[in-house]
Structure formats: structure tokens, C-alpha cells
Amino acid sequence: CEEMEQQNCDRVFVKLAHGSSASGVVAYERRASAERAITSVERVAEGELKFYNSREIRQYRDSREIADIINFLARERVQVEAWMPKARIEGRGFDARVVVIGGKARQVVLRLGNSPMTNLHLGNDRREVTALPRSLAPETWAEMMQTCERAAACFPKSFYCGIDLLIAPNWKDHYILEMNAFGDLLQGITWNGQDTYTTEIEMLMERQQCST
Template identity: 45%
Template sequence: MTSPSLTVLGNPGHRRVTLFAAAARAAGLPEPAVLPWADVLRGTYRIAPGTVLRIESPGEDEEVDRLLRGPALGAHYAPTRVEGGAAWYTGLTAALAGVARAVGRAPGARLLGDPDEIAVMFDKRRAHRRLADAGVPVPRALDGPAPGGWAELKERLAAAGLRRVFLKPAHGSSASGVVALQFGPRGQLLATTSVEAADDGLHNSLRVRGYRDEREIAAVVDRLAPDGLHVEQWVPKAAQHGRAADLRVVVVAGRATHVVVRTSGYPMTNLHLGGARGETGPAREAAGPAWPRLLETAERAAACFPRSPMAGVDVLPTAAWRRGLVGEVNAFGDLLPGLTGLPGGPAEGLDTYGAQLAALLPHLDPAPPTGAAR
């Protein structure tokens, strides 16, 4: 029987990998090996018998991003380009399927995380349908196929009576390409986004801007549409200190273990776009008896992905903190440095990586040589 060896599929040197390694050392485990994403995408890797393989995000590495997107953008490739999400998604899902096959061929090897569930989480339309079908509260989405462009989007929103919506690239992350769109009472338009339009396409920017000219908005939407758009109602969120607020809830092994309040003066609360960590204590006090229900909503969303040991769930509290809707479920939503587990919970005193290792430790006995756990 082969002893298990913990390995991380990730980008060497990335803080996700280094934080997980630090948590492993703190738990008394050997230093995890790293399987570089670039090696997987080139096909120059093998899975050793007994490997316990954790899947980590392929993000924030230009070489990996270029390999995932393939030749779709050609000479116009840039790491800031918004377009190419559909090609990136195809590259990701194909690579994960190959990794799963390789794990299945290695005696005693196991995969932490499920490629099929990761594929659903990285498709906002499929994830929304899965949550809705399970009775998890989600914002209303635009029915039917993804809109093909601005003219169709505008017509369908008018027919649905939706005047404030989020446009989300189906396979994007970190608010890449997200547009908060609202129609005013006299035909005014406002599209709030970090997208910067240039001659060669759309680029991510760290500066959130507002577009009011319909021709500019139409040009942005028409460039986003070919990769697929998920359109959902813009729900008024709770506030903290006058800023819009939501919750990132990390669910480990079915339990909500970590919560961070995210606040922003913009519709998007992502920290890299000017968002900031809010205060959990005041949020809990404002929610009162509804607080456990907000956490339970996150747990119900994570339960829709039962083969995923961790999920980062974005809960959108309504204006009075009494009810929460699920905006997204993130396969790699645990990068919250310095955040320890909820008091009295199973991860008290542990960071998100330590919590996952604590849940994993009882299962790190040598595995039977039956291949990947799926």
C-alpha cells in the first residue's frame, strides 16, 4: 500500500500555494509538492502513485493564461484582455479532465475537488440554474439563451421589465468584464464597469468607470456577447458605513467556516477594484437572528457541489440584512489572508487553508489502490 503524498496543482510561488504550504507545515505535514499548471497544459507531467492532488487556481500567471486561451486572440493577446473567456474555459475543462484521467491511472491517487463541479462553477449560467433548481435563493436571471448583442439585450430586458441588471461574462472571474447596467426614467443609461475599451478590444482596468453614451455601451456589450453573457437582476444590497456590502462565505466540508464582509462605493465589491473588508461584528448585529440563515444559505449553495471540499460563496444580503441571495459560487474562493475561522466554529483560529487541512487530515490514511475519488 502506498503512503499518500500531498501535491498542489498550482502556479509555483503564488501566494495561494505558499499559504497552503504554510498551513500544511503548521499541521505537521510534509511540504506539499507543486505540480505546475504550465506542465499540465503542455502535457509534460505524471501523477505518482499515492498522490493526493489538490486543485488550485490557474490564475495570475501570464504563461498559463496564454496557454489556456490558446490561439484565440492571436497577436492581440494581452493578460488584461477581457475577451477569450470561452476559449479559456475550454482549455481549463480539458486540462482538468486530463488530470482526472491521470489520477485515475495512478494507484492509490486521489483528487481533492471535482473537475465536473469546477466546470459548473466556472459557468455562471449553469451554476445559477443548478442553485435555482435546488431551491437556493438567487437573483432573477434573464430567461432563454444568452443575448447575442446590445440590440437583443435591450429588447429582452424591456420585455422582462428589468431596468437594473448585472451583465457577467459566463466564464469570467474577479469581476473581469462585469457591467452593472441601469436604465433611467427618461432614457438615460449608466454602465458601471472596470472594462476599458481600446482599439484592439476590451481590457481589465483597476479603475471603475461609468459609460453613459449608448454607442459606447453597445460597443462593450457587443464585444462581450460572443463569449456568452449571464444576465441577472441587480438586487439592492445591505450597507455598512454608507457603502454597499456583501459576504464572502467559505464553506469547508459543508460548514460555513470563514466570513468576510466586503464593502464598496461601487456595485462590485471586489477588493482589487477599491472594495474593502468591512466589519463582521456589526454585520452580525445588524442581521440579528437572520445571521445563521445567511450562513445556512451559503451552506445550501455549497451543498449543490457535494464533491467539492471547499467553496467560496458570495451571499448578497438584502437591504435590511434579513435575507440573502447567492450571487456566485467560487471554486477557488478561499484566498483570504489573515482571516481566521468563525468563533465557536470548526475552524476557529485557523485560516481557510488550515481549515481545509483539518477537515482532510482524518482521511489522509493510505488509500486503497482504486484510483481517484470521484
């Protein structure tokens, strides 16, 4: 909390350093004297205090319970990032999972959140890029895809990655939230009629032909 005060930040995400699929993620905010944590962590205080990962998103408002959860996670090493506001579609905040394959942004799925966590396995909804508003200029969208490609280029030995892209409420600013090594499972989402795996195989074959 002291660090949040120094950074003039009221909302943060706390994530396990080596977590995945929103396991142990806490969206924490404080306003005046009130605190709230939205998380996939279930705190069970029957006898010995225990913590479980869950697909049910819970809210905690008791400072002691919140401290228990964050202290437990911190013992496993965490990273803390600013909780950035998201643009909204159908009244819900969303982000985009962008799969970059062979250095090129290809398949994209929009993830509409029922909570700050937008992971699809948590019961959130998905939309195709056609759900983006017409006010989002094509050149702005192209710039966002280029940002994803530049981020992927930081890992030249990774042939593909799944990038979580946040679009700000002004529909212009954008941020890379995460880069996932296993982020290409986008069932039913295509690029030029291809799913992610078909694109990966085709681009690998093209790369092999160019090297012979």
C-alpha cells in the same frame, strides 16, 4: 433591453460566462432615456476598437459606447442577472464572501464597495463580521450561513467553495450571487483562530481518519 422591459427590470449585471475577478463585468442601468454602465472594461477607440480589462472602474453613458462593450462581451458568451440592492455598512453597499469547507460555513469577510463591484482587488474595503449591525438577529445570520451550506451541497465533489452572499436592505432576505471554485484566499480572516487553509487541512485530515 427588450428582455429587460418584459421582465420590468431597470438594472442588471452582465458577466462573462467564464470570467473571474470582475473581469468584463458590467453593471448596467437605464432610467427613462438615460443609460449608464459601470464596468472594469476599458474601451479604447484609437484606430481599431479595442477593449481591455482594468482594475479602474469606469462609467459610460454614451449608448454607442455601452453597446460596443456589451456586444464585445456577448461574443464571448455572457450571463445576465438582476442587479439586486445591497444592505449598507458605513454608507456603502456590501456583500459577504463566505467560505464553505467540508459542507460547513467557516471564514467570512464583508466587502464594502466603492462601486457595484465589491471585489477587494479593485480597491474596496473589507470588514470582519463584527461590523454587522446588532439588529441582524443571530438566528437570521445562522439561516444565511445554512443557505450557503445548502448551495455548496449542490457540488458534493467540491471540498470547499467561496460563496458571494448578498444581504438585502431589510437585513432579512438574502441571495447567493456566485459560487467560486477558488474563493478561499481571505488573508487575516479566521474561524476559531484558523485561516482557510488550516481549516481545510484539518477537516481533510478528520475526513481521512473517519474513512479508515
